[in-house]
Amino acid sequence: MYSFEYQHPKTVADVAAVLASDPDAKVVAGGMTLIPTLKQRLAMPSALVDLRDIAELRGVRADGDTIVIGAMTPHADVAYDATVRDRIPALAHLARHIGDAQVRNRGTIGGSIANADPAADYPAAVVGLNATIVTSTREIAADDFFTAMFETALEEGEIVTAVRFPVPKRAGYAKFKHPASRYAVVGVMVAETAGGVRVAVTGAGPSVFRVAEMEQALAGSFSPDALAGISVPADGLNSDIHASADYRAHLVTLMAKRAVVAATG
Amino acid sequence: MALSVSMTVNGKAVTVSVAENALLVDVLRQTLNLTGTHVGCDTSQCGACTVHVNGRSVKSCTMLAAQADGAEVTTIEGLAAADGTLHPMQAAFKEHHGLQCGFCTPGMVMSATDLARVNPTASEDEIREWLEGNICRCTGYHNIVKAVKDGLGAMSATRQAAE
Numbered sequence: 001m002y003s004f005e006y007q008h009p010k011t012v013a014d015v016a017a018v019l020a021s022d023p024d025a026k027v028v029a030g031g032m033t034l035i036p037t038l039k040q041r042l043a044m045p046s047a048l049v050d051l052r053d054i055a056e057l058r059g060v061r062a063d064g065d066t067i068v069i070g071a072m073t074p075h076a077d078v079a080y081d082a083t084v085r086d087r088i089p090a091l092a093h094l095a096r097h098i099g100d101a102q103v104r105n106r107g108t109i110g111g112s113i114a115n116a117d118p119a120a121d122y123p124a125a126v127v128g129l130n131a132t133i134v135t136s137t138r139e140i141a142a143d144d145f146f147t148a149m150f151e152t153a154l155e156e157g158e159i160v161t162a163v164r165f166p167v168p169k170r171a172g173y174a175k176f177k178h179p180a181s182r183y184a185v186v187g188v189m190v191a192e193t194a195g196g197v198r199v200a201v202t203g204a205g206p207s208v209f210r211v212a213e214m215e216q217a218l219a220g221s222f223s224p225d226a227l228a229g230i231s232v233p234a235d236g237l238n239s240d241i242h243a244s245a246d247y248r249a250h251l252v253t254l255m256a257k258r259a260v261v262a263a264t265g
Numbered sequence: 266m267a268l269s270v271s272m273t274v275n276g277k278a279v280t281v282s283v284a285e286n287a288l289l290v291d292v293l294r295q296t297l298n299l300t301g302t303h304v305g306c307d308t309s310q311c312g313a314c315t316v317h318v319n320g321r322s323v324k325s326c327t328m329l330a331a332q333a334d335g336a337e338v339t340t341i342e343g344l345a346a347a348d349g350t351l352h353p354m355q356a357a358f359k360e361h362h363g364l365q366c367g368f369c370t371p372g373m374v375m376s377a378t379d380l381a382r383v384n385p386t387a388s389e390d391e392i393r394e395w396l397e398g399n400i401c402r403c404t405g406y407h408n409i410v411k412a413v414k415d416g417l418g419a420m421s422a423t424r425q426a427a428e
Contacts, residue, residue, distance in 0.1 A: 006268060006285040006331045035327045036309050038286070048285075050332060076321070080383070100398025101376060101383075102312060105321040106328065180310070182397065 001038045005047035011054060012136050012161060018049050019157040025049050027159055029072055029111030032103050057110070057161055060084060065167050067091075068134075071110025071160045079104060090171035090189065090262065091129065094121050097175065099182050110160040113145070116152050116207065118238065119183035121175065123208035126163060128189025128200030129171060134162040149206040168193045170222075172262030174255045175203070178242055185243050186251035190214075190259040192222060199256055204237050204248045214256055222264065224257035270334045274299070275343030283330040290314045290325035293340060301341040301371050305400070312399035315372035316340045322379035324398070341371035344378065353419035354378050354412075363412030365403035373399050377413040381420045389414060 007025075009015045019025055026045035028034050037043050051057055057072035060081045067087055069078060078084055079096035098104055098112075098121050112122040113133065126133070126142045133140040136159045145153050154160070168191040175187030184203035191198050197218040199211045217226040231253045237245040271280040274297060281296050293299045293316065302325060305313035309327040316325045317339040344352035351359065354377050364370045373396065380387055380395045387395065392413045393406070401409060 001286040003284070003286055006329070008331075008334075031327065031329070031332070032309070035329070039288075039307070048329075052332060076383075100312070101379065101395050102315055102322050102324045102398045103309070105379075106323050 002041060002044045004038075004045050006050065007047055008050040008053045012057070012159065015049055015051065015054070015159060016136055016157055018047070019159075022046055023156065027051060027114075029114075030074060030107040032099070032107035032111070033115050033117065034111075051110075051159070062087065063164070067165045067167065069109050069163050069165065071162055072108050073110075075099070075104035075107050075109070075112075076101070078109065087167045088129065088165060088171065090168075090173045090191070091125050091165060093262070094125050094173040094175075094187075094189070097121070097177070097182065109163055113163065114152060114154060114160050116146055116150050117183070118149050118206055118208075119178070119185070119203045121173075121184055121187055121202060124173065124184070124187050124189040124200045124202035125165070126200075127208050127210060128173075128191045128198050129165050129168055130191075130193050130195060130198060131166070132164040133160055134164060135160055139164075143210075146207045151207070166193060170263045172259040172264070174258035174262055176251050176255055186248050186255050188252060188255040188259045190218065190256060190263055192218075192263070197222070199259075201232070201252050201256075204232070204252050206236075206238065211252070211256070218260065222260065224260045227253055227257050227260065268331050268334075270330050272333050272335070273337045275339055281330070285329075285331060287330045288326055289316070289318075289328045289330045289333050289338075292330040293325060293338070299340050299342050303368055303371055305368065305372075305402075310398075310400065311369065311372070312376060312396075313369050313372040315375040315399065317375060317379060320379075320382065322376050339375075341374060344374065352378070353423055354381075354416035357412040357416030357419060358409075361408050361412035361415060363405070363409045365401075365405045369399060369401045369403075373401070373409055373413075377416055378420070380413065381417055385417055385421050387414075387417060392417075 024046035028048045057070045075095045075098045085092040171191035173189045175184040186203045197215045199214040234245040234249040237248045239245040267282045303313040305311035314326040
Protein backbone atom coordinates (compact mmCIF):
# COMPACT_ATOMS: atom_id res chain seq x y z
CA MET A 1 0.00 0.00 0.00
CA TYR A 2 1.06 3.55 -0.62
CA SER A 3 1.00 5.71 2.46
CA PHE A 4 -2.01 7.81 3.35
CA GLU A 5 -3.41 9.74 6.24
CA TYR A 6 -6.14 8.12 8.31
CA GLN A 7 -9.06 10.04 9.72
CA HIS A 8 -12.26 8.97 11.45
CA PRO A 9 -14.57 11.96 11.84
CA LYS A 10 -17.47 11.82 14.27
CA THR A 11 -20.16 13.41 12.09
CA VAL A 12 -21.30 13.42 8.47
CA ALA A 13 -20.64 17.17 8.38
CA ASP A 14 -17.03 16.58 9.41
CA VAL A 15 -16.67 13.96 6.66
CA ALA A 16 -17.94 16.49 4.13
CA ALA A 17 -15.49 19.08 5.43
CA VAL A 18 -12.53 16.72 5.03
CA LEU A 19 -13.62 15.69 1.54
CA ALA A 20 -14.11 19.33 0.52
CA SER A 21 -10.65 20.28 1.70
CA ASP A 22 -8.90 17.27 0.16
CA PRO A 23 -10.14 16.08 -3.23
CA ASP A 24 -7.76 13.09 -3.17
CA ALA A 25 -9.18 11.72 0.08
CA LYS A 26 -11.29 8.58 -0.15
CA VAL A 27 -14.10 7.39 2.08
CA VAL A 28 -13.78 3.91 3.58
CA ALA A 29 -16.82 2.06 4.89
CA GLY A 30 -16.26 -1.69 5.36
CA GLY A 31 -13.21 -1.61 3.11
CA MET A 32 -13.97 -4.96 1.48
CA THR A 33 -13.18 -3.58 -1.98
CA LEU A 34 -11.07 -0.55 -1.11
CA ILE A 35 -8.48 -2.26 1.06
CA PRO A 36 -7.68 -4.99 -1.51
CA THR A 37 -7.51 -2.20 -4.12
CA LEU A 38 -5.02 -0.28 -1.98
CA LYS A 39 -2.98 -3.42 -1.35
CA GLN A 40 -2.62 -3.88 -5.10
CA ARG A 41 -1.59 -0.24 -5.43
CA LEU A 42 -4.47 0.39 -7.80
CA ALA A 43 -5.40 3.52 -5.87
CA MET A 44 -3.35 6.20 -4.16
CA PRO A 45 -5.64 8.32 -1.97
CA SER A 46 -4.05 11.07 0.11
CA ALA A 47 -6.21 10.14 3.05
CA LEU A 48 -8.75 7.54 4.13
CA VAL A 49 -11.82 8.95 5.80
CA ASP A 50 -13.29 6.13 7.86
CA LEU A 51 -17.01 6.34 8.65
CA ARG A 52 -16.76 3.87 11.54
CA ASP A 53 -17.36 6.38 14.34
CA ILE A 54 -20.60 7.81 12.99
CA ALA A 55 -23.22 5.89 14.94
CA GLU A 56 -26.18 7.40 13.05
CA LEU A 57 -25.04 5.63 9.86
CA ARG A 58 -25.48 2.19 11.39
CA GLY A 59 -28.58 0.12 11.95
CA VAL A 60 -31.92 -0.99 10.56
CA ARG A 61 -35.26 0.57 11.46
CA ALA A 62 -38.83 0.24 10.24
CA ASP A 63 -40.46 3.53 9.29
CA GLY A 64 -44.10 2.99 8.29
CA ASP A 65 -44.12 1.06 5.05
CA THR A 66 -40.38 1.38 4.57
CA ILE A 67 -37.26 -0.18 6.03
CA VAL A 68 -34.39 2.26 6.47
CA ILE A 69 -30.90 0.78 6.49
CA GLY A 70 -27.99 2.94 7.56
CA ALA A 71 -25.11 3.12 5.10
CA MET A 72 -22.62 1.56 7.54
CA THR A 73 -24.83 -1.44 8.33
CA PRO A 74 -22.90 -4.63 7.55
CA HIS A 75 -24.46 -7.23 5.27
CA ALA A 76 -24.66 -9.69 8.20
CA ASP A 77 -26.85 -7.27 10.15
CA VAL A 78 -29.27 -6.97 7.23
CA ALA A 79 -29.25 -10.73 6.70
CA TYR A 80 -30.13 -11.55 10.30
CA ASP A 81 -32.30 -8.53 11.17
CA ALA A 82 -35.72 -9.71 12.39
CA THR A 83 -37.56 -6.80 10.75
CA VAL A 84 -35.90 -7.28 7.36
CA ARG A 85 -36.50 -11.03 7.48
CA ASP A 86 -40.14 -10.46 8.31
CA ARG A 87 -40.96 -7.56 5.96
CA ILE A 88 -38.58 -8.05 3.01
CA PRO A 89 -37.27 -11.62 3.22
CA ALA A 90 -35.82 -11.35 -0.30
CA LEU A 91 -33.52 -8.58 0.90
CA ALA A 92 -32.38 -10.63 3.91
CA HIS A 93 -31.78 -13.58 1.56
CA LEU A 94 -29.73 -11.43 -0.81
CA ALA A 95 -27.61 -10.01 2.03
CA ARG A 96 -26.99 -13.48 3.46
CA HIS A 97 -25.46 -14.62 0.18
CA ILE A 98 -23.04 -11.75 -0.43
CA GLY A 99 -19.41 -12.88 -0.42
CA ASP A 100 -18.55 -14.97 2.61
CA ALA A 101 -19.25 -14.70 6.34
CA GLN A 102 -16.19 -12.57 7.08
CA VAL A 103 -17.00 -10.19 4.23
CA ARG A 104 -20.60 -9.92 5.43
CA ASN A 105 -19.33 -8.97 8.90
CA ARG A 106 -17.37 -5.99 7.53
CA GLY A 107 -18.87 -5.03 4.16
CA THR A 108 -21.64 -2.42 4.22
CA ILE A 109 -24.64 -1.56 2.09
CA GLY A 110 -23.47 2.03 1.62
CA GLY A 111 -20.03 0.94 0.52
CA SER A 112 -21.42 -1.65 -1.85
CA ILE A 113 -23.75 0.69 -3.69
CA ALA A 114 -21.33 3.63 -3.76
CA ASN A 115 -18.75 1.31 -5.31
CA ALA A 116 -21.31 0.12 -7.90
CA ASP A 117 -19.49 -3.05 -8.84
CA PRO A 118 -21.29 -4.51 -11.88
CA ALA A 119 -21.42 -7.92 -10.17
CA ALA A 120 -22.47 -6.77 -6.71
CA ASP A 121 -25.79 -8.01 -5.30
CA TYR A 122 -27.15 -4.89 -3.62
CA PRO A 123 -27.74 -2.87 -6.82
CA ALA A 124 -30.36 -5.45 -7.83
CA ALA A 125 -32.15 -4.95 -4.50
CA VAL A 126 -31.95 -1.17 -4.64
CA VAL A 127 -33.34 -0.95 -8.18
CA GLY A 128 -35.66 -3.98 -7.98
CA LEU A 129 -37.31 -2.80 -4.76
CA ASN A 130 -37.35 0.84 -5.92
CA ALA A 131 -35.37 2.08 -2.94
CA THR A 132 -34.41 5.67 -2.28
CA ILE A 133 -30.77 6.48 -1.62
CA VAL A 134 -30.37 9.07 1.11
CA THR A 135 -27.11 11.01 0.89
CA SER A 136 -25.38 13.72 2.85
CA THR A 137 -27.11 16.33 0.68
CA ARG A 138 -30.26 14.89 -0.97
CA GLU A 139 -32.33 11.83 -1.88
CA ILE A 140 -31.78 9.93 -5.11
CA ALA A 141 -34.25 7.51 -6.73
CA ALA A 142 -32.84 4.04 -7.38
CA ASP A 143 -33.41 4.36 -11.13
CA ASP A 144 -31.18 7.45 -11.20
CA PHE A 145 -28.42 6.23 -8.90
CA PHE A 146 -26.40 3.69 -10.87
CA THR A 147 -25.12 5.39 -14.01
CA ALA A 148 -22.38 3.12 -15.40
CA MET A 149 -19.79 0.52 -14.42
CA PHE A 150 -18.42 1.67 -11.01
CA GLU A 151 -20.19 5.00 -11.59
CA THR A 152 -23.05 6.51 -9.61
CA ALA A 153 -24.93 9.79 -9.43
CA LEU A 154 -22.98 10.74 -6.28
CA GLU A 155 -21.21 14.09 -6.61
CA GLU A 156 -17.71 14.75 -5.32
CA GLY A 157 -17.84 14.84 -1.54
CA GLU A 158 -21.36 13.41 -1.34
CA ILE A 159 -21.76 10.22 0.71
CA VAL A 160 -24.56 7.70 1.10
CA THR A 161 -26.06 7.89 4.58
CA ALA A 162 -28.96 5.42 4.29
CA VAL A 163 -31.06 3.39 1.88
CA ARG A 164 -34.83 3.43 2.24
CA PHE A 165 -36.63 0.33 0.97
CA PRO A 166 -40.40 0.41 0.50
CA VAL A 167 -41.85 -2.91 1.65
CA PRO A 168 -43.01 -4.75 -1.49
CA LYS A 169 -46.10 -6.95 -1.78
CA ARG A 170 -43.71 -9.75 -2.61
CA ALA A 171 -40.20 -10.11 -3.92
CA GLY A 172 -37.61 -12.74 -4.73
CA TYR A 173 -33.92 -12.78 -5.57
CA ALA A 174 -32.02 -15.46 -7.44
CA LYS A 175 -28.40 -15.42 -8.45
CA PHE A 176 -26.06 -17.59 -10.39
CA LYS A 177 -23.01 -17.04 -8.25
CA HIS A 178 -19.39 -17.20 -9.19
CA PRO A 179 -18.28 -20.25 -7.20
CA ALA A 180 -15.11 -18.67 -5.79
CA SER A 181 -16.07 -15.07 -5.13
CA ARG A 182 -19.86 -15.51 -4.77
CA TYR A 183 -20.26 -12.37 -6.86
CA ALA A 184 -23.28 -12.51 -9.15
CA VAL A 185 -22.50 -13.84 -12.62
CA VAL A 186 -26.15 -12.91 -13.01
CA GLY A 187 -28.53 -11.92 -10.21
CA VAL A 188 -32.17 -10.92 -10.63
CA MET A 189 -34.50 -9.24 -8.14
CA VAL A 190 -38.18 -9.47 -9.03
CA ALA A 191 -40.60 -7.45 -6.93
CA GLU A 192 -44.27 -6.63 -6.96
CA THR A 193 -44.28 -3.10 -5.57
CA ALA A 194 -46.90 -0.40 -5.05
CA GLY A 195 -45.75 1.09 -8.35
CA GLY A 196 -45.92 -2.15 -10.32
CA VAL A 197 -43.70 -5.13 -11.01
CA ARG A 198 -39.96 -4.46 -11.22
CA VAL A 199 -37.24 -6.73 -12.58
CA ALA A 200 -33.65 -5.64 -11.88
CA VAL A 201 -30.61 -7.49 -13.20
CA THR A 202 -27.08 -7.31 -11.79
CA GLY A 203 -23.92 -9.03 -12.98
CA ALA A 204 -25.04 -9.31 -16.58
CA GLY A 205 -24.26 -5.82 -17.83
CA PRO A 206 -21.90 -2.95 -17.04
CA SER A 207 -24.44 -1.71 -14.52
CA VAL A 208 -27.72 -2.90 -13.02
CA PHE A 209 -30.65 -2.65 -15.45
CA ARG A 210 -34.40 -3.28 -15.60
CA VAL A 211 -36.18 -5.48 -18.12
CA ALA A 212 -39.42 -3.75 -19.16
CA GLU A 213 -40.72 -6.68 -21.20
CA MET A 214 -40.47 -9.00 -18.21
CA GLU A 215 -42.09 -6.45 -15.93
CA GLN A 216 -45.08 -6.17 -18.28
CA ALA A 217 -45.41 -9.94 -18.62
CA LEU A 218 -45.30 -10.42 -14.84
CA ALA A 219 -47.84 -7.63 -14.32
CA GLY A 220 -50.20 -9.74 -16.44
CA SER A 221 -49.39 -13.02 -14.74
CA PHE A 222 -46.95 -13.23 -11.82
CA SER A 223 -45.61 -16.67 -12.65
CA PRO A 224 -42.38 -18.08 -14.06
CA ASP A 225 -44.22 -19.26 -17.17
CA ALA A 226 -45.03 -15.64 -18.03
CA LEU A 227 -41.31 -15.16 -18.72
CA ALA A 228 -41.01 -18.05 -21.17
CA GLY A 229 -39.74 -16.75 -24.48
CA ILE A 230 -38.62 -13.39 -23.09
CA SER A 231 -34.89 -12.83 -23.21
CA VAL A 232 -32.57 -9.86 -23.17
CA PRO A 233 -30.25 -9.29 -26.13
CA ALA A 234 -26.67 -10.43 -25.53
CA ASP A 235 -25.33 -7.28 -27.17
CA GLY A 236 -23.52 -5.16 -24.60
CA LEU A 237 -23.66 -7.75 -21.83
CA ASN A 238 -20.49 -8.66 -19.93
CA SER A 239 -18.36 -11.39 -21.42
CA ASP A 240 -15.39 -12.89 -19.59
CA ILE A 241 -13.76 -16.19 -18.70
CA HIS A 242 -16.62 -16.96 -16.34
CA ALA A 243 -19.51 -16.54 -18.78
CA SER A 244 -20.04 -15.31 -22.32
CA ALA A 245 -22.56 -12.60 -23.11
CA ASP A 246 -24.85 -15.20 -24.71
CA TYR A 247 -24.72 -17.36 -21.58
CA ARG A 248 -25.41 -14.37 -19.37
CA ALA A 249 -28.44 -13.49 -21.51
CA HIS A 250 -29.70 -17.03 -21.01
CA LEU A 251 -29.10 -16.77 -17.27
CA VAL A 252 -31.09 -13.53 -16.99
CA THR A 253 -34.30 -15.31 -18.01
CA LEU A 254 -33.50 -18.34 -15.88
CA MET A 255 -32.69 -16.30 -12.76
CA ALA A 256 -35.77 -14.12 -13.31
CA LYS A 257 -37.93 -17.25 -13.35
CA ARG A 258 -36.28 -18.53 -10.18
CA ALA A 259 -36.76 -15.14 -8.55
CA VAL A 260 -40.48 -15.30 -9.32
CA VAL A 261 -40.62 -18.77 -7.80
CA ALA A 262 -38.81 -17.45 -4.71
CA ALA A 263 -41.26 -14.55 -4.48
CA THR A 264 -44.31 -16.78 -4.72
CA GLY A 265 -42.94 -19.72 -2.71
CA MET B 266 3.68 9.35 10.70
CA ALA B 267 2.34 6.80 13.08
CA LEU B 268 -0.91 6.30 14.91
CA SER B 269 -1.46 5.08 18.42
CA VAL B 270 -3.91 2.20 18.46
CA SER B 271 -5.37 0.79 21.66
CA MET B 272 -7.05 -2.60 21.51
CA THR B 273 -7.94 -5.43 23.82
CA VAL B 274 -6.23 -8.47 22.36
CA ASN B 275 -7.14 -11.82 23.89
CA GLY B 276 -8.36 -10.03 26.99
CA LYS B 277 -5.23 -7.92 27.43
CA ALA B 278 -5.18 -4.16 26.86
CA VAL B 279 -2.43 -3.16 24.42
CA THR B 280 -1.43 0.15 22.89
CA VAL B 281 0.76 0.02 19.81
CA SER B 282 2.20 2.56 17.45
CA VAL B 283 1.32 1.63 13.88
CA ALA B 284 1.64 3.10 10.41
CA GLU B 285 -1.63 4.40 8.95
CA ASN B 286 -1.49 1.73 6.26
CA ALA B 287 -0.53 -1.19 8.54
CA LEU B 288 -2.82 -4.18 8.28
CA LEU B 289 -4.28 -5.65 11.43
CA VAL B 290 -2.75 -9.05 10.66
CA ASP B 291 0.75 -7.59 10.40
CA VAL B 292 0.40 -5.80 13.72
CA LEU B 293 -0.88 -8.98 15.36
CA ARG B 294 1.93 -11.09 13.96
CA GLN B 295 4.89 -8.73 13.87
CA THR B 296 4.26 -6.24 16.68
CA LEU B 297 2.39 -8.47 19.12
CA ASN B 298 4.13 -11.71 18.07
CA LEU B 299 0.80 -13.53 17.78
CA THR B 300 1.88 -15.65 14.85
CA GLY B 301 -0.97 -18.14 15.18
CA THR B 302 -2.93 -15.95 12.79
CA HIS B 303 -1.69 -16.85 9.33
CA VAL B 304 -1.43 -14.99 6.05
CA GLY B 305 -2.32 -17.33 3.23
CA CYS B 306 -3.43 -15.52 0.11
CA ASP B 307 -3.20 -11.92 1.36
CA THR B 308 -6.04 -11.15 -1.08
CA SER B 309 -9.09 -11.56 1.19
CA GLN B 310 -9.98 -14.97 -0.13
CA CYS B 311 -8.49 -17.81 1.90
CA GLY B 312 -9.53 -16.85 5.46
CA ALA B 313 -6.34 -18.12 7.15
CA CYS B 314 -6.06 -14.67 8.77
CA THR B 315 -9.54 -14.81 10.34
CA VAL B 316 -9.77 -13.28 13.82
CA HIS B 317 -12.67 -11.93 15.83
CA VAL B 318 -13.12 -8.18 16.08
CA ASN B 319 -15.78 -7.20 18.60
CA GLY B 320 -16.98 -10.79 18.54
CA ARG B 321 -17.29 -11.22 14.77
CA SER B 322 -15.07 -13.08 12.36
CA VAL B 323 -13.17 -10.83 9.96
CA LYS B 324 -10.22 -11.24 7.64
CA SER B 325 -7.41 -9.42 9.39
CA CYS B 326 -5.50 -9.04 6.10
CA THR B 327 -8.36 -6.84 4.87
CA MET B 328 -8.62 -4.51 7.81
CA LEU B 329 -6.31 -1.73 8.88
CA ALA B 330 -4.92 -1.87 12.39
CA ALA B 331 -6.13 1.73 12.69
CA GLN B 332 -9.68 0.48 12.19
CA ALA B 333 -9.33 -1.79 15.22
CA ASP B 334 -8.68 1.11 17.59
CA GLY B 335 -10.90 0.57 20.61
CA ALA B 336 -11.88 -2.92 19.49
CA GLU B 337 -11.76 -6.25 21.23
CA VAL B 338 -9.71 -8.66 19.17
CA THR B 339 -9.53 -12.40 19.70
CA THR B 340 -6.98 -14.53 17.90
CA ILE B 341 -6.47 -18.28 17.93
CA GLU B 342 -4.08 -17.79 20.88
CA GLY B 343 -7.01 -16.42 22.90
CA LEU B 344 -9.20 -19.52 22.71
CA ALA B 345 -7.53 -22.09 24.95
CA ALA B 346 -7.80 -21.77 28.74
CA ALA B 347 -4.88 -20.36 30.73
CA ASP B 348 -3.89 -23.88 31.80
CA GLY B 349 -3.67 -24.99 28.20
CA THR B 350 -7.01 -26.81 28.07
CA LEU B 351 -8.15 -26.58 24.48
CA HIS B 352 -11.29 -24.68 23.53
CA PRO B 353 -14.05 -27.18 22.62
CA MET B 354 -13.69 -26.26 18.93
CA GLN B 355 -9.93 -26.81 19.03
CA ALA B 356 -10.48 -30.12 20.82
CA ALA B 357 -12.97 -31.15 18.13
CA PHE B 358 -10.46 -30.37 15.36
CA LYS B 359 -7.91 -32.52 17.18
CA GLU B 360 -10.39 -35.34 17.78
CA HIS B 361 -11.60 -35.48 14.16
CA HIS B 362 -8.21 -34.81 12.60
CA GLY B 363 -9.71 -31.65 11.11
CA LEU B 364 -6.36 -30.59 9.76
CA GLN B 365 -3.63 -31.90 7.55
CA CYS B 366 -0.85 -29.35 7.10
CA GLY B 367 -2.57 -27.08 9.63
CA PHE B 368 -1.99 -23.81 7.82
CA CYS B 369 -5.68 -22.94 7.42
CA THR B 370 -6.62 -24.27 10.86
CA PRO B 371 -6.46 -21.06 12.93
CA GLY B 372 -8.79 -19.35 10.46
CA MET B 373 -11.09 -22.37 10.28
CA VAL B 374 -11.37 -22.52 14.05
CA MET B 375 -12.02 -18.78 14.36
CA SER B 376 -14.72 -18.95 11.68
CA ALA B 377 -16.26 -22.01 13.30
CA THR B 378 -16.44 -20.36 16.72
CA ASP B 379 -18.20 -17.38 15.10
CA LEU B 380 -20.72 -19.78 13.58
CA ALA B 381 -21.60 -20.81 17.13
CA ARG B 382 -22.77 -17.23 17.71
CA VAL B 383 -24.94 -17.11 14.59
CA ASN B 384 -26.19 -20.66 14.23
CA PRO B 385 -25.14 -22.99 17.07
CA THR B 386 -27.09 -25.92 15.63
CA ALA B 387 -25.86 -25.56 12.04
CA SER B 388 -26.38 -28.52 9.72
CA GLU B 389 -23.58 -29.96 7.63
CA ASP B 390 -24.74 -27.91 4.63
CA GLU B 391 -24.89 -24.75 6.70
CA ILE B 392 -21.39 -25.40 8.04
CA ARG B 393 -20.07 -25.80 4.50
CA GLU B 394 -21.79 -22.60 3.45
CA TRP B 395 -20.43 -20.73 6.47
CA LEU B 396 -16.88 -21.88 5.71
CA GLU B 397 -16.99 -20.52 2.14
CA GLY B 398 -14.57 -17.82 3.25
CA ASN B 399 -11.99 -20.34 4.45
CA ILE B 400 -9.95 -22.37 2.01
CA CYS B 401 -8.06 -25.55 2.91
CA ARG B 402 -5.37 -26.22 0.32
CA CYS B 403 -5.09 -29.81 1.55
CA THR B 404 -8.81 -30.07 0.69
CA GLY B 405 -9.47 -31.76 4.01
CA TYR B 406 -12.97 -30.42 4.22
CA HIS B 407 -14.81 -33.58 5.28
CA ASN B 408 -13.01 -33.83 8.59
CA ILE B 409 -13.16 -30.09 9.10
CA VAL B 410 -16.95 -30.16 8.74
CA LYS B 411 -17.18 -33.14 11.13
CA ALA B 412 -15.00 -31.27 13.63
CA VAL B 413 -17.09 -28.11 13.39
CA LYS B 414 -20.32 -30.06 13.86
CA ASP B 415 -18.95 -31.69 16.99
CA GLY B 416 -17.32 -28.49 18.18
CA LEU B 417 -20.63 -26.62 17.94
CA GLY B 418 -22.29 -29.34 19.98
CA ALA B 419 -19.54 -29.22 22.59
CA MET B 420 -19.77 -25.43 22.78
CA SER B 421 -23.53 -25.65 23.32
CA ALA B 422 -23.03 -28.25 26.03
CA THR B 423 -20.41 -26.06 27.72
CA ARG B 424 -22.76 -23.09 27.58
CA GLN B 425 -25.64 -25.10 29.02
CA ALA B 426 -23.48 -26.43 31.81
CA ALA B 427 -22.50 -22.88 32.68
CA GLU B 428 -26.12 -21.71 32.86
